[in-house]
Amino acid sequence: MKVVLRRVKQTPLDFLVKANEITFKGYLQYHAGKLILLKAKLEGPLLKSCDICAEEFKLSLDEDVEFYISDGVYEDEANIELDVVESINGEVEIEELLNSEVELIRSDYHSCESCKSSVN
Numbered sequence: 001m002k003v004v005l006r007r008v009k010q011t012p013l014d015f016l017v018k019a020n021e022i023t024f025k026g027y028l029q030y031h032a033g034k035l036i037l038l039k040a041k042l043e044g045p046l047l048k049s050c051d052i053c054a055e056e057f058k059l060s061l062d063e064d065v066e067f068y069i070s071d072g073v074y075e076d077e078a079n080i081e082l083d084v085v086e087s088i089n090g091e092v093e094i095e096e097l098l099n100s101e102v103e104l105i106r107s108d109y110h111s112c113e114s115c116k117s118s119v120n
């Protein structure tokens with residue numbers, strides 16, 4: 001699902017995309033300046049290898065995602081603490097945002113249930 005950023009107004013624009021069994025459901029809303037707010041929920045099973053035993057296991061995702069998308073290069077240093085993704089061509093592909101969120105989660109440290117229980 002491709003979204004042209006300048007068409008996003010203050011009325012929330014709902015989206016729902018799926019990749020494998022993961023759903024990414026939320027909305028885009030115009031914030032201020034060049035910024036568009038994205039708020040969404042990431043849910044579903046993610047297959048990942050355990051960081052301790054390297055066995056694959058299913059991680060149940062239930063994550064609230066919130067960041068801003070900048071229509072063009074983001075240079076507002078007064079708001080440098082904001083989490084901003086820049087879009088250079090004025091568009092965003094929701095599937096790509098989903099994929100990068102999933103990659104972020106995948107790169108975090110996670111261990112499977114049996115390793116977790118043997119630690120405790």
Ligand SMILES: [Zn+2]
Pocket residue numbers: 050051052053054055111112113114115116
């Ligand atoms: Zn393990």
